[in-house]
């Protein structure tokens with residue numbers, strides 16, 4: 169596929185060693201603006217390690233991670249977040265005591281320092297409230313705006329986490345197993361919502377996911393890792409038809 173833009177993320181020969189184990193072994197890959205890419209692979213393939221390096225939780229042993237051309241390898245998570253990469257779902261950043269709306273407002277205030285001047289001119293409260301309610305409305309949480317966050321169901325709490333991520337307006341959104349622990353109904357809702365969000369705005373999503381229905385429902389492209397290496401990449405149909413991918417998953421299942 170030809171791309172007019174530069175990649176939003178380019179990983180070059182990325183590696184992470186734990187003692188003698190190469191958890192990630194010279195992986196090179198690219199993410200293009202506006203696409204949703206799923207990172208999959210059997211247990212122990214290196215997905216979490218790969219992801220942790222992109223979000224700054226782990227420092228690579230070697231290689232580069234270029235976000236919009238700038239090497240972010242080894243930067244602390246808060247700096248990476250400030251540059252425009254936001255990670256959701258594994259780190260819970262919901263304040264239980266506060267209302268659903270307040271949680272989104274806090275995210276708006278803390279991550280939109282640039283527009284605070286505008287908020288001040290037009291009236292803080294009203295602007296923040298309206299923005300927060302718009303985001304909550306997009307995620308189907310409008311009716312729960314006044315509820316204390318801790319009273320939400322598990323699925324709704326995760327939607328609130330997504331609302332917080334959207335308030336931050338990241339250019340690249342990392343979603344750790346966005347549907348883990350959800351009922352099939354909640355899973356369908358999240359997949360539909362994420363697809364709706366992408367129709368409104370060209371978000372770039374980089375997701376890890378074990379649920380193949382979610383991968384097929386969301387991903388434009390799939391990266392398959394196995395034993396620290398990039399085994400295959402392509403559309404969901406292409407990778408699921410790849411004999412190497414089938415063998416990797418089968419081999420993994422047989423050794424259990």
Ligand SMILES: Nc1ncnc2c1ncn2[C@@H]1O[C@H](COP(=O)(O)OP(=O)(O)OP(=O)(O)O)[C@@H](O)[C@H]1O
Pocket residue numbers: 186189190191209210211212213214215216217218
């Ligand atoms: N902190 C660590 N210290 C030592 N070894 C580690 C550490 N983190 C991961 N590993 C090893 O690196 C390899 C890749 O692990 P990783 O958690 O990245 O895989 P994964 O694809 O996310 O697996 P899963 O799907 O089971 O979560 C595994 O062999 C694991 O045991």
